[in-house]
Amino acid sequence: MPIRLSSLFLRTLREDPADAEVESHKLLLRAGYIRRAAAGIYTWLPLGLAVKAKIEKIVREEMAAAGAQEVFFPALLPRDAYEVTGRWTEYGDNLFRLQDRRKNDYLLAPTHEEMFTLLVKDLYSSYKDLPVCLYQIQNKYRDEARARGGLLRGREFVMKDAYSFDIDDAGLEKSYQAQRDAYERIFQRLGVEYVIVKADAGAMGGSASEEFLSPSPIGEDTFVRSPGGYAANVEAVKTPAPEARSIEGLPAAEVRDTPNSSTIASLVEAAGITAADTLKNVVLALVSPEGKRSLVMVGIPGDREVDTKRAEAAFSPNEVEAATEEDFKKYPELVKGYIGPKADGFVGIKYFVDPRVITGTSWVTGANVEGKHVFNFVYGRDFEADGIKDIAEVRAGDPSPDGSGPLELARGIEIGHVFQLGRKYAEALDLKVLDENGKLITVTMGSYGIGITRLVAVLAEANHDEKGLIWPEAVSPADVYIVAAGKEEENYAAAERIAYEFEAEGKTVILDDRPKVSPGVKFGDAELIGVPYVIICGRGIANNEVDFWDRRSGERRTVPLNLVSLQL
RNA sequence: CGGGAUGUGGCGCAAUUUGGUAGCGCACCUGUUUUGGGAACAGGGGGCUGCAGGUUCAAAUCCUGUCAUCCCGACCA
Structure with a gap:
């Protein structure tokens, strides 16, 4: 069934909401994808949900291809697990805490390392069970001191988080690589530009860590890159030390x-x-x-x-x-x-x-x-x-640590993070399995995250013009957007017919069948909503013709009615 | 948490300086006309002016407190 604008739960706004600053935020609100419920907390409307679901689908397909299995944890967790790893206190004010009627402490999970670790500990106890990689797509809660940019940094957001469990470092390396490869495929399929940068692993106590950043001037992360391909988060840049020089003959202090x-x-x-x-x-x-x-x-x-x-x-x-x-x-x-x-x-x-x-x-x-x-x-x-201690600022023009040329500074939005956690959580939570000699060994873990809802914002940010959104095909809420323009009955009938033809071919359709709405309003909404292909059934219908608009290129052409389906 | 700003129908704003009981545009409803770039006319519905105190005959407006939101910064597995 096509999505009919005559009944779709949608109200587009002509003016930018006053409290939205970044383009993706303004457009997602104006085009009726999301509504603000509280600071950094958003309600998803049908169109927004459709985009989010598209992203999730791609993520699920690639996770499955990488051998990861989906599970689903509660977002509401008891305090215990977080107490063992010290994070109940360590997480500080960023943790949403609450109590039940018996005054027991609970939290809304900001991340799920503990739960995944405990789940594997609960069910597995042999090296034969490993490796295993589990993931979920779940709401996360962080009481950010300052939510910003709409979906870019929310207090409730959806994250895909995956965790790998291996018996040794070589296994972890393999699992890490598999997830990293999957991330590359995911971002390529989504049509999002990304840079893989070395990240600082210190805080989490692991070793290898890389971030997937989407370059953007509104990004909160600063990273460096060199012409020779070096890329790193500023925190992770290791300043190259010059050669030691001879002290001989230097003037006295x-x-x-x-x-x-x-x-x-x-x-x-x-x-x-x-x-x-x-x-x-x-x-x-x-x-x-x-x-x-x-x-x-x-x-x-x-x-x-x-x-x-x-x-x-x-x-x-x-x-x-x-x-x-x-x-x-x-x-x-x-x-x-x-x-x-x-x-x-x-x-x-x-x-x-x-x-x-x-x-x-x-x-x-x-x-x-x-x-x-x-x-x-x-x-x-x-x-x-x-x-x-390498704590001085990094500047544009500084030499790259690997000698691949002068560094350039840029901003990016973190859309993914792959991380070799190592044994930190396994040790803290005592996740051990028996090896082939019957000896207990501590499992080594990797952690891999993708910000699903943040990706909606990143995609909107990177794909819009002054008129509205322009979704990449992979995430568009529909494959094609059909407008019935004018008042003639046959225009509406033709639009209906075309919509069902596309649906029969497996394409998803948004159909603007609103009666008594002027063409200007319909065109404006079509452009705002941002489906990449728009078909207008209007005055051309009399000659068995429709207009075909390519939203991205702006190209518009008239095509015969019977050739419409060939346009996509 | 520091700095700045703002809270008035769903959205964008005015009235606040100089207190007199809330108005405009969009959106929404009804009718007529209109229909290829955000139509016209007529009629209509919807707001305890964030909240709580105080001053006053009278508070959106003045005072005190409080809450919330946005921006910059700090923070952000």
Whole structure:
């Protein structure tokens, strides 16, 4: 049966809703795909549901092809499982918590690692059962501090999450590759542009991790790529260290007066050097998961700022904050504005340096005395560090870690994430199986996510013009959109006939059979709703002709009625 | 959580400065005419102005509190 606009639950809007900012959000609301129920929570209308179902269908087909089996967990979970892994507390304010009538704690699941792990533990106990890969397509709940962009970052959203279970690392590698390949096929079939970037795996304690980003100026993730094909999330970029140089013959370190030069800018101005010649020593406060606060100092080239995300990744699982006045008070040795590395170090403060600070490099840096800096301060001769921390900002033009050329910075929307979790959850939840020698071994896991509802937004974002949406064929709510225009009965009859012909061929049809609606309104709605092919049954019907519109190219042509079905 | 802004029929907005009891466009309903680019005319339905207090003869408007929403930032397995 064609979807009839005369009875479809739909109301299109002529004006942009005031609280929508990004195009996909505006258009999905205007074209009647979704309605806002609360901040970051959306109701799906028939058209929206059709698009979502198309995406899910493709995902299911490719998951099956990759050997994954579908299950379905509750979204409402008891506290227990999350207590074992510590996430009941660790997840913080982002977790939706609630109680039942007996005051037992529950949560709305933000993710399901625990449940999958426990399910496999529940049913399997032999290496012969593995590998196995399970997935679900499910609502997730995260009480985001700030939902944004409509479907782009919601507090309730649909995610496909898959988990692989293997007995060893080689198996995990294979399972990971199978999912990664499936993701490539899924995104290709959906017609969505994507870049696979290396991601930082630190926080989750696993090893390999890659994100699928869809490049977009409204993306929340910044990534880098090189002409030679390197791509990584900024958090994961490893700054290449230059070759160590000889210390021989370098001028001796020299403390000079540099009054009123407590900032890099004023120092550069006063000393006639460049910011890149200076070593900026940033004091950071680390807050451990247990809430303990400690200070560290990191020396980075003076022309760069600290990238908070990179710092968080480098010091994970600690949280990183700027040191406060109170922190400084506890360490009177630190002379603000003139802080520098000390041969014997500061008591209680670890000192790290940027990877670019290597043996033989010479710096201008603080002398730990008000109004003085030390020049020709050479790493490996005059000072050392406790280690390397790569927390400085990455800039366009920086060399790629693999030597494949200068990096370019771009924004992207995360649409998928594949991740070798390893044994973190299996260990925490005691998921073990017997191996062929009858010995218990811990299972190793992979985790693979695709943001289904986010994909609706990403596809809308990438496929629209000023008139409305233009869906890729694979996800369009229908294959063809037929408009009965004009008032003549035969136009409506012809539209009906064509609709049933397409349906008979297995195509899905939206039929605008609304009586007494002017052609302009119908054309406008057709363009707004965005089915890629539109057929107009109007004044041409008298000559057995219809108009065929290609929504994407804008091409319009008149075709004989009997050849209509050949157009698709 | 910090900064900014906004809450008025389904949607977009006005009236708030200067208190006087809510209006316009779209959408919706009825009728007539109209039908290839968001028709015309006539008639009509729908709003405790986010909520709670307060001031006042009188509050959408002033005051206090509170809640919510949006944007920027922080945060975001």
